[in-house]
Amino acid sequence: MVTADLPGPESLLRRTLGEWRIGLVAWRLLVLQNADPAVAAGVTSFSTYRAHPWRRIEHTMDSGKRLFFSDREGLRREVARLERTHRRLAGTDEQGRPFSASDPAVRVWVLVTLYESMTAMRELSGHPLTVPELEQMYGEFRAVCAEFELPDDLFPATAADVPAYVDRTIRERLEYGEPVRHLLFDMLREAPAPRRLGRLAPAWPLMRTVAAHVIEALTVADLPAAFRERFGLVRTRRAALLSFTLHRGMRVLMNVLPEHRRYRTPLTGNAAAALPPIASGDPSSVPETGPVRLPAPRRRKGADARPVRLRAFFSQILDQTGDGHINSADLQAMAHNVCWPLELGPEQEAQVYAAFEVWWQQLRTGMDADEDGRVSCEEFVTAVLAGIDEGPAYLEQGLHVALRAVFHAVDTDGSGHLCADEYRTVFGGSRVHPAELNHGFRQVDHDGDGRITEDEFVQAFTDFFTARSDSTAGSQLLGRA
Numbered sequence: 001m002v003t004a005d006l007p008g009p010e011s012l013l014r015r016t017l018g019e020w021r022i023g024l025v026a027w028r029l030l031v032l033q034n035a036d037p038a039v040a041a042g043v044t045s046f047s048t049y050r051a052h053p054w055r056r057i058e059h060t061m062d063s064g065k066r067l068f069f070s071d072r073e074g075l076r077r078e079v080a081r082l083e084r085t086h087r088r089l090a091g092t093d094e095q096g097r098p099f100s101a102s103d104p105a106v107r108v109w110v111l112v113t114l115y116e117s118m119t120a121m122r123e124l125s126g127h128p129l130t131v132p133e134l135e136q137m138y139g140e141f142r143a144v145c146a147e148f149e150l151p152d153d154l155f156p157a158t159a160a161d162v163p164a165y166v167d168r169t170i171r172e173r174l175e176y177g178e179p180v181r182h183l184l185f186d187m188l189r190e191a192p193a194p195r196r197l198g199r200l201a202p203a204w205p206l207m208r209t210v211a212a213h214v215i216e217a218l219t220v221a222d223l224p225a226a227f228r229e230r231f232g233l234v235r236t237r238r239a240a241l242l243s244f245t246l247h248r249g250m251r252v253l254m255n256v257l258p259e260h261r262r263y264r265t266p267l268t269g270n271a272a273a274a275l276p277p278i279a280s281g282d283p284s285s286v287p288e289t290g291p292v293r294l295p296a297p298r299r300r301k302g303a304d305a306r307p308v309r310l311r312a313f314f315s316q317i318l319d320q321t322g323d324g325h326i327n328s329a330d331l332q333a334m335a336h337n338v339c340w341p342l343e344l345g346p347e348q349e350a351q352v353y354a355a356f357e358v359w360w361q362q363l364r365t366g367m368d369a370d371e372d373g374r375v376s377c378e379e380f381v382t383a384v385l386a387g388i389d390e391g392p393a394y395l396e397q398g399l400h401v402a403l404r405a406v407f408h409a410v411d412t413d414g415s416g417h418l419c420a421d422e423y424r425t426v427f428g429g430s431r432v433h434p435a436e437l438n439h440g441f442r443q444v445d446h447d448g449d450g451r452i453t454e455d456e457f458v459q460a461f462t463d464f465f466t467a468r469s470d471s472t473a474g475s476q477l478l479g480r481a
Helices: 012-018 020-034 037-046 053-068 072-087 104-124 131-148 159-172 178-185 195-222 225-231 237-256 306-318 328-342 346-367 377-390 399-410 420-427 434-444 454-466
Strands: 090-092 098-100
Touching: 012 020, 012 053, 012 104, 012 131, 020 037, 020 104, 020 178, 020 195, 020 237, 037 090, 037 098, 037 104, 037 178, 037 328, 053 072, 072 131, 072 346, 104 131, 104 159, 104 237, 131 159, 159 225, 178 195, 195 237, 306 328, 306 377, 306 454, 328 346, 328 399, 346 377, 346 399, 377 454, 399 420, 399 454, 420 434, 434 454
Parallel strands: none
Antiparallel strands: 090 098
16 A cells, blocks of 8 residues: 655645644634544543643644654654553443444544634635645645544545535534533633743633633634534624634734744644644643642641642542542543653553552542442542551552552663653643752652652652651642642
8 A cells, every 4th residue: 555645844734734823723623523422422531621621732732743743653653642542432421322432433523623624714714725725735634644544435535525524424423512512611711720821820810701702702603504503503793703803813914924933833843832632642741640739728737737638639630530529530541641741652551551540449449438439539538548547558559559650651761760851751841830840859859869769759659648747848749838
């Protein structure tokens, strides 16, 4: 079989996908993808959007960059990683229907919506792609998609067939479920302040309200007419005017900007940057076991500090899906966040997932007092305190298993210790201030020799769980009070 050349730096696909204005259709793209019942079920069961929206958005944007701006070797690594991730996302939805993220038809829909959103961006700007340009970009797009080895007959045969495919899928398969409603009307109104706001963070509640209103109106206005008609979404005159102004204004702005300012993702794909959502994974994001600054709780002088820390650990670290409980999906999400930036092989990745599953089974067995298949915050705090008081074996049988697996995964050179660069890879990134990252490293490096051994790594987390006061170094692992 002849392998088509991947789109290069001057390709129409990269030029369209790399522009800053692609962000105008990003929310529209998410809505179309999440309206697929299988995607919606996966989001409900496994996604961390509710608890960690900005991290998840960065995850998905980076994966798009890896898929469409890489050489063939980088593309194949990303496809293989997505294959392993999607195999774990399967189950039964709330209506009893089985779902799987590996379903070829679902994966084709997720991919094609990206191409469709690129063409929509051009149409909405008043400068649509010509028929030859559409065919050219679709050919470039299919060259990338070929690496997924999905059945050709599931894709629209040509660019001209894409609108009919989208219209048919909307009318026959898509549903207006809770994930779609949450994206349109709630997600931004509930989202925490992005770390990058810095000193503007106090203004976030007002900024969030304005941003939510604008994105909601713009997304509804820009969705395909068939989608709005089927689900009763009204494109008001005000929303239509907003769409007209933003899209055409951004087109004019892009045309006058110098090329190095015009593209959010460099066309060569060499620099770290972002794209609209398509998959998952982000090496610059912070796994939720990293140094996270938490607000200092008030408590009586001399009181046991463990319950407060454990509640913070539950809400900020364990509850990845943000529903107030933890289950296997939350622990698997933590394993995913560890594996993603390290580009582990299948065997190493499986070891990390297996270790977190061991931890979950310990949590489930010892904490699910009401036997509802999940663990609440109070069940977690009560059981952990009781287990710690019984003896060291409690942490060794669960938490320590996961921690040691993390250590060996991060120790990429097999030296038996973590240097600052290895620590930074899994616990650092663009969203963590260097001072806080350095503080976290020092908390773990007990002997101050500039490197972290496995025992120091495990001991730091043990101190966090067991120290009755905040004077012990490891007790401040999630940030200084």
